[in-house]
């Protein structure tokens with residue numbers, strides 16, 4: 001196909017790129033072209049847990065998560081297509097070991113933060129959790145945050161549905177079209193390079209996840225993104241556990257888990273030894289041989305009956321980690337170049353909201369409903385910026401690494 005000029009080119013067909021394409025196309029941003037080097041949802045968006053949690057210890061990310069949830073929860077009306085959100089209830093546990101006991105007070109404050117923006121989160125006691133899910137073992141959980149109407153989505157369905165919405169709004173989506181680099185005239189972007197030639201464009205947004213720096217070739221921009229390989233397993237539950245369980249963002253048991261389909265559970269084992277730095281173009285795409293048993297043992301800590309579950313299949317995905325585990329959103333480098341990357345294993349829930357926020361910046365010059373300044377992509381080069389410093393005094397501490405901050 002000949003390379004045709006575009007007003008806006010988006011690089012990457014994950015939930016970020018497709019959400020932005022939909023927002024820009026429906027809001028009349030001109031010719032919007034999304035280029036995906038494989039197929040839509042090939043990256044993290046097709047291999048994710050897609051837990052739609054809204055519990056965050058900072059306002060901007062809680063806002064993005066809540067706005068993302070609103071879109072997922074009203075998908076047929078807002079985006080079109082079938083409902084995609086299963087609001088089965090979601091529990092967030094925190095490490096309450098003696099060295100992290102402050103987490104319990106932080107949890108109360110963070111639930112209040114969520115309530116202040118309309119998220120119906122509550123602090124649930126051990127006894128209340130036991131009443132809600134008697135088959136789980138809550139002895140290590142004095143308190144948890146409970147979101148009764150949060151849940152999960154099928155991420156491939158959601159991303160593809162978003163791509164269809166973008167096309168209905170007028171966006172052009174081209175699969176199997178890798179962007180080889182960014183073209184500039186020295187001060188601003190002029191297009192992107194593809195195997196079919198240069199596509200001229202005045203605005204380019206890179207949403208290429210772990211492959212971001214390769215896509216940025218020629219722009220003069222290199223971002224501090226590290227790629228981590230992360231496994232999940234899908235288990236058959238024993239017949240005694242017919243009832244679906246909550247979604248768990250369970251930092252106490254060191255797992256994230258959710259119902260997958262009737263009778264099945266998806267689980268990811270968190271922890272530093274599970275996060276392996278890899279080359280995003282050359283990594284092992286199947287579960288390690290020992291992973292199925294590790295997954296069964298890990299979820300049996302929360303749901304003892306899962307000891308009797310059996311391994312069905314697994315998936316391996318990549319986290320695009322930023323140094324502070326928060327995303328990079330907005331303009332950087334030559335005029336007209338923007339990024340939406342570095343979601344560090346926690347971006348799916350925010351996708352539709354990030355698309356809306358970045359579209360506001362591109363179309364209006366700023367976003368009024370969420371503060372994007374903390375996500376400025378150049379922050380890591382600022383003198384004095386400490387990527388290890390907590391963003392708020394209610395950020396949780398962990399006695400072992402959970403992968404991303406909370």
Ligand SMILES: Cc1cc2nc3c(=O)[nH]c(=O)nc-3n(C[C@H](O)[C@H](O)[C@H](O)COP(=O)(O)OP(=O)(O)OC[C@H]3O[C@@H](n4cnc5c(N)ncnc54)[C@H](O)[C@@H]3O)c2cc1C
Nearest residue numbers: 012014016037043044045048049051179209317347348349
């Ligand atoms: C195992 C796992 C569990 C997770 N669990 C959760 C969770 O429970 N909740 C949550 O909110 N988040 C979760 N995440 C994180 C979430 O999935 C990601 O943050 C999100 O999907 C990132 O979307 P994206 O669009 O930025 O990137 P991606 O989905 O990775 O999309 C990037 C796309 O860009 C394409 N691309 C790359 N380079 C080029 C190029 N040069 N030219 C053209 N195309 C290119 C790729 O092929 C890819 O399709 C999880 C991730 C993993 C891996």
